[in-house]
Amino acid sequence: MTQRVELATVLDRLAVDDLISDYAAAVDDGDWAAYRMLFAPDGRADYRSAGGVEGDAGTVAAWLAQHLRPFPVRQHLVVNRRVRFLTLERDTGDTARVQADYVTPMRLAADGGPAAPPDHVSGGRYAFGLVRTPDGWRLREVVVQEMWRRAEETAAG
Template sequence: MPNTEPMTQRVELATLRDRLAVDEVITDYAVAVDDGDWSLYRSLFTPDGRADYRSAGGIEGDAGSIAVWLAESLQLFSMRQHLIVNRRVRFGTLEQDTGDTARVQADYVNPMRFAADGEGSAAPDFVCGGRYAFGLLRTDDGWRLREVVVQEKWRRLPERTAPAVID
């Protein structure tokens, strides 16, 4: 009986490397949005890659038009911090090659501070949360996003209190 242990170890190592590479793309996505690095954002997508932010009051479209929309709409916020957690990665097949695609389901919490509040306040003014569905494709340049769908589940604006009036 042939020893299949080295082959199994190679497959497990390749899967681990793919999981780390996919995780890096998801992390780069969050950093690009938070830092307003729209060149990086666009580079994370396949040429036909799309994103759908409609559940969060946004738009759906190709990565280039989404980057323009995000750059404009996120100017409202001086601080953004996407925390993407509970990442569930599943690899799929494309054209009979195992591991060419990946689906990632991940929850997010996104605190942001309005730019009008200035830099003095550290507390976020706006917090939302939900779930991302990422679709990735292995390309010659590595893993790239083919699809991003945001499913916002909740949002909160802290109550503002009126300044005290001194008589």
């Protein structure tokens, strides 16, 4: 591998990492316009394992906006990212697969006050499919595989 190819690979890995971080930030911030912009025109997401929907980025963004509205405090932690560049039309590096684990703690809003219990935490694994576009790397596919969830109720009293 030449130094030029190695440098290009490093730059691509950084760009892919930024895209995954931007994805998490868009969900946490409820920035659904930014969320949709992260996807390629044919991009889709599948949240069915977490009780959600599967569809194009606009459909899924609308579901997320409604589903996450009761949780004003949320923090998406996406870790253990494994990036693999693949071949598309005989050109190495035009697509990528990323597998990453996640933990997502969220907090429900209290009536008229700051966020309060019960807490909701879930974890699992993402499978991201990415494609290089003229505008940079974009998501072609996001599949959520929720592995666990916990909701902590406070005692009534």
